[in-house]
Amino acid sequence: MHLTHKLELFPDQRVTQMLFKEVKNAAELRQSAMAGKIQGALINPTMLVNSFQVLVAANKAVNLQKIGKMKTRSLYSEIIFNLSPTNNISEAFKRFGISDGDDSVMVVLVHNEDESELLSDITARVNGRQVPVDDVSSLSDQAQIRKLYKVTPQEEKCGSLLDAVVCRMATKDVM
Template sequence: MDIYTCELDPDTKTVLRLYLFTKVQNVDVIKNNIINGIWNCAVIKASLIADPLQVAVAANKAVVAEKLNSMVTKTVFAEILYNLSLTKNISQSLNKFGIDKDNSLLFCFLITDEKNDTENIISKVEGEQRPISDLAKYSNMKDIKSLYKLNNLKGNEDIVDIIVSKMVTKNFISH
């Protein structure tokens, strides 16, 4: 199955791995496992992600912040959701991007030599695993444009570049 894998900052010795699932039936179980710290992953609403690069940038910022002990949130996975958002409000970030009632979900794993819970968690997801190349089919461009304040943008060709730029500059600029 087509998944997204990306090496993050070399100093962190971490690899990002993304899995796309649709028609997820056990959303409440997944949410409880994440909230209670049983599962070490982030679960993101696929409808709010235009491209895996968006998550890679957020994850890279998160692992670097963890390494430097400068995280804003309590966990590196919450930090990923926080980094996806333009707001500096942690609760809003987690509520907006985190698992809810959506049944199309993006599972985000941070893999190191010491830790890899991927197979254990993926095997417990009751849904259809889809190739990551199908992500665009589940992305809601209207919601993405609204979320990132891009309603005046005519096409979608530069949207990922603009989103990533806004994400990385949120600490310096008020969007």
């Protein structure tokens, strides 16, 4: 149900993604995250093409944390910020963070070896049904994603929507 990756550049760090549908307590989760009671990023899955997009954002956030160059206050807010094609932090939270009325949520955790306690804590907090992370593409609003990332039909002829999105995420700091 969840998906865990070991980061190549930081072998002591793991990124775990969990996807929930039919969430009834999004407002409560958002408040807990803002208060620092949830050690994870709560992401709106409608703005995600694929779980790889989240892995790229998390990898970049861990790297920026290690070198002391984060633009936000926490690792988890940095993950949400890194999903955005722009450098506007509040816009990133509006687009990629969860809202009080959302009925689905992607939870992203960064941790060391043992994650079982973290996973059970998150699962207990979310009042919803956990589904496989690969189902995230079925929740995507691709029209909204194309508009936000300014992906042209021509661009999709030579690559995928995921390619275009990841390219925008990776180059936003230098553009």
